[in-house]
Amino acid sequence: MHYKNTILRIDKVRKVYGQKTVVKDISFDVYAGEIFAIIGPNGAGKTTTIRMIMDIIKPDSGSVTILGAQMNENAKKHIGYLPEERGLYKKLPMLDTIKYLALLKGLSPGEAERRAEPILKRMGLFEHRYKKIEELSRGMGQFIQFVVTIIHNPDLIILDEPFTGLDPVNAELLKEIIFDLRNNGKAVMLATHQMANVEEIANRVLMINNGEIVLYDELTDIKDKYAIPAVSVQFTGSLQNLQGVRESKEEGENRVRLLLAEGYTSQNILDQLIAREGVVKYFAESKPSLQEIFIKVAGRKTRG
Amino acid sequence: MNNIFKIAKHEFTKVIKSLGFIISTSIVLIIALVVALLMNFVFNDNNNGQLNQNIGYVDQSSLIAHGGAYGYYEQETGTIFAGNFSKYDDEEQAKRALLNNDVQIYIVFPADYINGGQIVYYTMNADLLVNTTSLVMTMQSFITDNLVGSAVDQATIDRLSYAFDANKILLDINGNSMDTFQGAGKYIAAIVMVMLLVICLFTASGYLIQSLSEEKENRIMEVLLSSVSSKELLYGKVLGLGFLGLTQVLIWLAGAVIVFQTLGKGILDNILSGISISPSFIVITLIIFILGYSLFAFLLGGFSIIGASSKESQQYSMYFIIPSMVPLWFSGFIIGDSNGTLAQILTYFPLTAPSTIIMREAIGSLPAWQLLIGIAVLIASIILAAWLAHKMFRTFLLMYGKTPSLKEIIKVIKET
Numbered sequence: 001m002h003y004k005n006t007i008l009r010i011d012k013v014r015k016v017y018g019q020k021t022v023v024k025d026i027s028f029d030v031y032a033g034e035i036f037a038i039i040g041p042n043g044a045g046k047t048t049t050i051r052m053i054m055d056i057i058k059p060d061s062g063s064v065t066i067l068g069a070q071m072n073e074n075a076k077k078h079i080g081y082l083p084e085e086r087g088l089y090k091k092l093p094m095l096d097t098i099k100y101l102a103l104l105k106g107l108s109p110g111e112a113e114r115r116a117e118p119i120l121k122r123m124g125l126f127e128h129r130y131k132k133i134e135e136l137s138r139g140m141g142q143f144i145q146f147v148v149t150i151i152h153n154p155d156l157i158i159l160d161e162p163f164t165g166l167d168p169v170n171a172e173l174l175k176e177i178i179f180d181l182r183n184n185g186k187a188v189m190l191a192t193h194q195m196a197n198v199e200e201i202a203n204r205v206l207m208i209n210n211g212e213i214v215l216y217d218e219l220t221d222i223k224d225k226y227a228i229p230a231v232s233v234q235f236t237g238s239l240q241n242l243q244g245v246r247e248s249k250e251e252g253e254n255r256v257r258l259l260l261a262e263g264y265t266s267q268n269i270l271d272q273l274i275a276r277e278g279v280v281k282y283f284a285e286s287k288p289s290l291q292e293i294f295i296k297v298a299g300r301k302t303r304g
Numbered sequence: 305m306n307n308i309f310k311i312a313k314h315e316f317t318k319v320i321k322s323l324g325f326i327i328s329t330s331i332v333l334i335i336a337l338v339v340a341l342l343m344n345f346v347f348n349d350n351n352n353g354q355l356n357q358n359i360g361y362v363d364q365s366s367l368i369a370h371g372g373a374y375g376y377y378e379q380e381t382g383t384i385f386a387g388n389f390s391k392y393d394d395e396e397q398a399k400r401a402l403l404n405n406d407v408q409i410y411i412v413f414p415a416d417y418i419n420g421g422q423i424v425y426y427t428m429n430a431d432l433l434v435n436t437t438s439l440v441m442t443m444q445s446f447i448t449d450n451l452v453g454s455a456v457d458q459a460t461i462d463r464l465s466y467a468f469d470a471n472k473i474l475l476d477i478n479g480n481s482m483d484t485f486q487g488a489g490k491y492i493a494a495i496v497m498v499m500l501l502v503i504c505l506f507t508a509s510g511y512l513i514q515s516l517s518e519e520k521e522n523r524i525m526e527v528l529l530s531s532v533s534s535k536e537l538l539y540g541k542v543l544g545l546g547f548l549g550l551t552q553v554l555i556w557l558a559g560a561v562i563v564f565q566t567l568g569k570g571i572l573d574n575i576l577s578g579i580s581i582s583p584s585f586i587v588i589t590l591i592i593f594i595l596g597y598s599l600f601a602f603l604l605g606g607f608s609i610i611g612a613s614s615k616e617s618q619q620y621s622m623y624f625i626i627p628s629m630v631p632l633w634f635s636g637f638i639i640g641d642s643n644g645t646l647a648q649i650l651t652y653f654p655l656t657a658p659s660t661i662i663m664r665e666a667i668g669s670l671p672a673w674q675l676l677i678g679i680a681v682l683i684a685s686i687i688l689a690a691w692l693a694h695k696m697f698r699t700f701l702l703m704y705g706k707t708p709s710l711k712e713i714i715k716v717i718k719e720t
Contacts, residue, residue: 079530
């Protein structure tokens with residue numbers, strides 16, 4: 001994938017709290033028209049990095065550049081930010097909440113209402129617009145926060161743990177909207193420890209652990225780089241004593257992941273299965289999950 | 305700056321429409337209503353429809369026709385206020401009569417009364433310097449009836465009786481003028497103004513702490529910080545909720561005036577008639593109100609953010625609100641020795657300066673240079689408080705569910 005416009009540039013940003021360096025000179029770019037994911041375990045430094053981007057926390061060194069200019073209060077209008085620690089005024093009606101938060105982003109109440117309408121309708125929230133926040137479900141509240149994040153049509157959308165608290169249906173809807181934003185040329189940056197979601201939607205990935213970058217590349221390139229010969233199989237017969245299988249792991253959905261020994265291919269395994277008694281219900285080359293790659297890379301770094 | 309006003313407006317409208325605000329505002333008005341009704345009842349009950357005062361007078365102008373006359377005034381309540389006027393040859397005799405309780409008040413008509421039009425009256429009862437409407441009307445009635453008709457034309461009689469001008473002096477039990485007191489009206493004005501400042505501080509700071517705690521507990525802070533700076537957020541809240549506190553106090557004042565005027569049958573008139581408030585006093589009071597609130601609001605905003613809950617934040621706020629009340633506790637000393645060391649120290653100490661300045665200004669004992677130093681101290685303190693508050697606010701506003709240690713707080717203060 002080729003990206004042209006750099007929306008966000010982070011250059012050697014560092015943050016120290018007391019004796020602990022929570023972000024260690026990290027650098028990366030986020031481009032227009034991509035979904036960029038920062039992944040890492042809790043406490044890795046994701047949220048601190050985002051807060052430095054948003055100028056909520058001042059970095060001890062390094063620089064943050066938005067659309068070519070140094071980050072400042074004025075640049076916030078180019079960013080839509082959904083924080084991990086998010087809430088709303090419980091006693092305030094939904095539409096008033098949206099209008100007020102949009103007002104702080106420079107939109108008039110009328111313009112905010114006009115812009116919110118189609119998004120609320122898509123999310124099935126329009127008929128609830130006069131209800132107080134405390135009368136809505138947690139998922140609805142999360143969608144309202146998302147509406148406020150994008151209502152001012154920002155160039156960069158930063159979502160910190162956006163899928164937390166959403167049921168599968170709403171999580172899918174959110175993914176659809178994120179894809180639409182990317183397709184409309186927006187730069188979407190999301191931070192999460194839920195790596196499965198990232199695998200589904202991200203174009204590029206930055207993996208951090210203990211405040212350090214451990215991986216930074218296209219998702220497909222990372223997967224190729226850390227790929228190990230393996231197949232994912234659902235077979236009604238026995239998988240015992242297959243030649244060329246050095247290890248097997250349960251994957252869920254009645255599938256088993258078979259790691260191949262050197263010199264063997266997926267075709268060798270498929271041929272053996274066909275020759276056995278039973279039905280091959282699923283067979284595919286298996287790539288390592290981000291979680292597996294993370295464990296491999298982070299574990300190596302920690303040990304190293 | 306624009307965002308500060310947006311936040312201020314939001315905070316103001318959000319709270320003013322809330323049930324809590326409506327209830328708390330109404331309760332005070334209901335209390336005022338009950339008090340007015342009680343006062344009305346007690347006033348009528350005590351007077352049994354007739355209130356008599358023995359009043360002495362010394363006529364140095366030779367314009368009063370004869371002694372022993374009566375002045376008479378019927379209140380709206382139906383109570384009759386009657387003054388039994390006795391003439392004394394000189395002030396010594398009149399004062400003796402006052403000390404012997406033969407009269408409750410004595411008036412001196414000076415030699416140039418016909419030109420100056422001002423009388424002086426003396427009493428040992430501070431209430432007669434405050435509740436003066438009936439007394440004044442009685443005196444007017446007496447003057448109108450007893451000025452020497454042949455020597456004084458009707459226009460002069462009208463001028464002297466209607467443009468009533470009296471210098472009121474309170475005497476102590478030894479008959480000495482309480483010079484430093486300068487009238488009970490001013491004393492009441494001083495206490496009322498300081499009480500208003502403290503109430504305003506309590507009210508506005510309560511809303512400020514509630515707003516900050518709510519946003520912190522509901523995790524709204526970071527959402528807001530994605531659009532505005534922490535400084536705009538803090539300053540917007542201070543402005544909006546300060547204005548709200550002032551509005552609530554004004555509603556209470558206006559409500560109290562209406563209630564007392566309609567139900568108290570002029571009780572408030574009687575009280576206010578003893579108070580002379582100059583325009584400069586109003587301006588200075590307003591300035592001190594704004595400076596005092598700004599100082600406390602920044603301190604409370606900055607320090608209440610460290611509380612993990614609204615209850616904890618309220619406790620921190622007490623450390624600042626209590627010093628503002630110190631001048632009230634020492635009001636006797638400040639008024640008794642209004643230029644003394646204690647009064648001066650409290651004038652220059654930032655947390656006690658607003659109350660002390662207002663109190664001393666009300667009793668007219670604050671030299672201009674001390675006022676200027678007090679204001680300068682307040683302005684310098686506000687700048688420092690705003691700076692420190694922002695530092696605290698920025699550092700601790702995203703610290704959820706945990707109170708920073710004293711060491712962490714001191715570190716921030718040191719860095720500032």
